[in-house]
Amino acid sequence: MTAYLKLDHIDKSFARGSQVSEVLKDIRLTIDKGEFVSIIGHSGCGKSTLLNLIAGLTKVSAGAVLLEDKEVDSPGPERAVVFQNHSLLPWLTVYENINLAVSKVFGRTRSRAERHDWIMRNLDLVQMAHAKDKRPAEISGGMKQRVGIARALAMEPKILLLDEPFGALDALTRAHLQDAVMDIHSRLGSTTIMITHDVDEAVLLSDRIVMMTNGPAATIGEVLPVPLARPRRRIELSSDRTFLRCREAVLKFLYERHRFVEAAE
Amino acid sequence: MSIQAIEDSKVKAFPAPAKPAEVIAFTAKVRRRFDPAAIAGKLASTLVPPAVVIIVMLVVWQIACSSPNASLPPPSQVWNEAYDLIAHPFFDYGPQDIGLAWRVLISLQRVAIGFGLAAIVGVALGALVGQSIWAMRGLDPVFQILRTVPPLAWLPLSLAAFRDSSPSAIFVIFITSIWPVIINTAVGVRNIPEDYRNVSRILRLNQLEFFVKIMVPAAAPYIFTGLRIGIGLSWLAIVAAEMLTGGVGIGFFIWDAWNSSRLPDIIVALAYIGVTGFCLDRLVAAVGAFVTRGTTAK
Numbered sequence: 194m195t196a197y198l199k200l201d202h203i204d205k206s207f208a209r210g211s212q213v214s215e216v217l218k219d220i221r222l223t224i225d226k227g228e229f230v231s232i233i234g235h236s237g238c239g240k241s242t243l244l245n246l247i248a249g250l251t252k253v254s255a256g257a258v259l260l261e262d263k264e265v266d267s268p269g270p271e272r273a274v275v276f277q278n279h280s281l282l283p284w285l286t287v288y289e290n291i292n293l294a295v296s297k298v299f300g301r302t303r304s305r306a307e308r309h310d311w312i313m314r315n316l317d318l319v320q321m322a323h324a325k326d327k328r329p330a331e332i333s334g335g336m337k338q339r340v341g342i343a344r345a346l347a348m349e350p351k352i353l354l355l356d357e358p359f360g361a362l363d364a365l366t367r368a369h370l371q372d373a374v375m376d377i378h379s380r381l382g383s384t385t386i387m388i389t390h391d392v393d394e395a396v397l398l399s400d401r402i403v404m405m406t407n408g409p410a411a412t413i414g415e416v417l418p419v420p421l422a423r424p425r426r427r428i429e430l431s432s433d434r435t436f437l438r439c440r441e442a443v444l445k446f447l448y449e450r451h452r453f454v455e456a457a458e
Numbered sequence: 459m460s461i462q463a464i465e466d467s468k469v470k471a472f473p474a475p476a477k478p479a480e481v482i483a484f485t486a487k488v489r490r491r492f493d494p495a496a497i498a499g500k501l502a503s504t505l506v507p508p509a510v511v512i513i514v515m516l517v518v519w520q521i522a523c524s525s526p527n528a529s530l531p532p533p534s535q536v537w538n539e540a541y542d543l544i545a546h547p548f549f550d551y552g553p554q555d556i557g558l559a560w561r562v563l564i565s566l567q568r569v570a571i572g573f574g575l576a577a578i579v580g581v582a583l584g585a586l587v588g589q590s591i592w593a594m595r596g597l598d599p600v601f602q603i604l605r606t607v608p609p610l611a612w613l614p615l616s617l618a619a620f621r622d623s624s625p626s627a628i629f630v631i632f633i634t635s636i637w638p639v640i641i642n643t644a645v646g647v648r649n650i651p652e653d654y655r656n657v658s659r660i661l662r663l664n665q666l667e668f669f670v671k672i673m674v675p676a677a678a679p680y681i682f683t684g685l686r687i688g689i690g691l692s693w694l695a696i697v698a699a700e701m702l703t704g705g706v707g708i709g710f711f712i713w714d715a716w717n718s719s720r721l722p723d724i725i726v727a728l729a730y731i732g733v734t735g736f737c738l739d740r741l742v743a744a745v746g747a748f749v750t751r752g753t754t755a756k
Contacts, residue, residue: 250656268659280653284675284750293671297661348661 196223196259197384198247198352203256205242216242218410220256222403224352227382231395233443234405235451240388243405244356247386248274260351270298273345277357279337281329281344288312288325291344298348315347316340318377335366339373346377355387359394367391368427371398379423392447396439397427404446414451417442531721540722558708558730565696565707566734568624572631573692577685580636584643584684585673594644605637609695613702623703627696634695635688639681646680647673682746689742693735708734 203220206213216239224230232240245251247258249268257264265272281290291312299308316322319339329337338358345353355374359367375398378385389395395402399419406414419439421430430436516533523532537544547559586593587601612633616626654676658668674681700709708727715723 248656248660250659268656269662270660272660274656274660276653276656278653280651280657282654282657282672282675284678294661297663297667 197226197228197261198224198386199259199262200243200247201257201259203243203246203258204254205239205246205251206254215410216408217246218412220413222413222416224384224386226384229378229385229387229398229400230403231387231389231399231401232403232405233389233392233395233447234411235407235447236390238405238408238411240405241356244274244354244386244388247352248272248354250274270294270348271351272354273348273350273352274354274356275338275341275345275358277360279329279334279341281337281340283329286326286328287316287321287332287340290329290340291315291347294344295347312347315343318346318380319343319373333366335362335370338362338370342370342374342377346381346383351384353383353385355385357388357390360390367394372427374398375423375425392440392443395443396421396436397425397430402439402443404443404451406451415446417446531725536722536725538722539720540726543723543726554706554714556706558711558727561706561708561711561727562730562734564705565700565709568628568700568707569631569689569692569696569738572628572696573635573689575628576632576634576636576639576688576692579632580639580684580688581643581674581681583636584640584681585647585669585677587640588644588647588677589673598644601637601640604633605641609634609691610698610702613699617703623705627699627703627705627707630699631692631695635692638687638691639684642680642684642687643677646677649680650676678750679746682742682750686739686742686746689738690735693731693738697731 200220200222205217206215234240246253249265295308295312319342321339324332359370402417404415405411421435520532523530543558547557549557587597609630612630616629620626654672658672697709700707701713704710712724712727
């Protein structure tokens, strides 16, 4: 069986004048349909760059991103991104923000009533239907991120890309949203790639954890499978031996073998 | 007698319910919302200081211009000689003998056309300059030079091109007010957060959709800053342009009054121009505040 998403020997370098800085080197990864994969690494290792490459927001320098054996090199709604700072449009209400995506993606194929139902269904999925007429400025950070997730899901993407989606949230809100994402993933079976720098979050949510080495010329250091049954509950897992073993493996990778060197920035 | 009886029975039929507590609560609520003392105080604090300043200015002016050798008329003379203009803004006695409000409206009409065109073209050009690095490199130096040309310097050229005074005046307004619109729009477009652009790229919005749905609302606060500067400049330009081109606008009225030595009329016209300019500025600011009400708060 061929992989759903394949990152085929990807290199990425940025040229600033005559200076070329190599950010990513020889990234090879295959992801199956329905899989939840986290990418973890120290800041500055190029994990966000990698996500942007998959999203098509940045072009690869060498290699290719293959989705269902077709090369993708430009952004599109089948690879929806949930941005770290939600990036909802502040002049639109919650409903209108999602409607912008839905009417663009399904404007030709679905009727107005169908689109309305679809928007409301996605708002229900993230439990934000009650705030549909609020503007982003009127809701909390966690709620904004929920709406960002609803907007991405409403595009019915083949792959959901989460760029440190909970990074800017407090710990309690973050836990709530992690549960929401696990719930959505189990219900929709959406193929998901999440960038994170939180070890617990990575182990809790992922089927596999991709660990990045430090830059420059960062690459995939190790891929750790997380053989935990779903549904997962954070309280039970906190003393689960497999959970602790995975957590330790990631910590060892990040803090023993690939310690973050400030000067490398 | 009979009426009296009916009224009596009414009064008896509806005895006053004994609910003093409710009445008190109601009055308390009303007092909080429409407290006449507080409103009067607020009005007084905003209106009294300028009124005092204006009265002092009028008194000083009156004293300074009261001597028989004074070259300018004192306020009392303005009031007496230009009373018609002050009291009846809308009289209409023939083609060149109309009230000042009509003249202001005619000038405003020219401003509306010239400024309206400047707003449309300015936003479009500003979007281009803000969006494309090459358009900026090519056009920005030209804009920076042209925007320093004084409004009236354009007038001879536009008279030669249009061969008519009215379109020339409109062109002068257009060319005066377009620069701040272009420059502010360009800055606004350049400052659109990268995330909004990424959202539009993921949704594959085309150029027009991006312009209407992302660019204009995101840059709206900047655009309205430009429009506000632009409307002020165009009001400055129209008075000057009309002084030279003639017609029935407020600018020509001043020139005409000067030529027939009606100084009080000029002073009244200045007051009209100032108040109108103030209103225009506030109007654009209010429209801007209304349109951008969602975008300023993050």
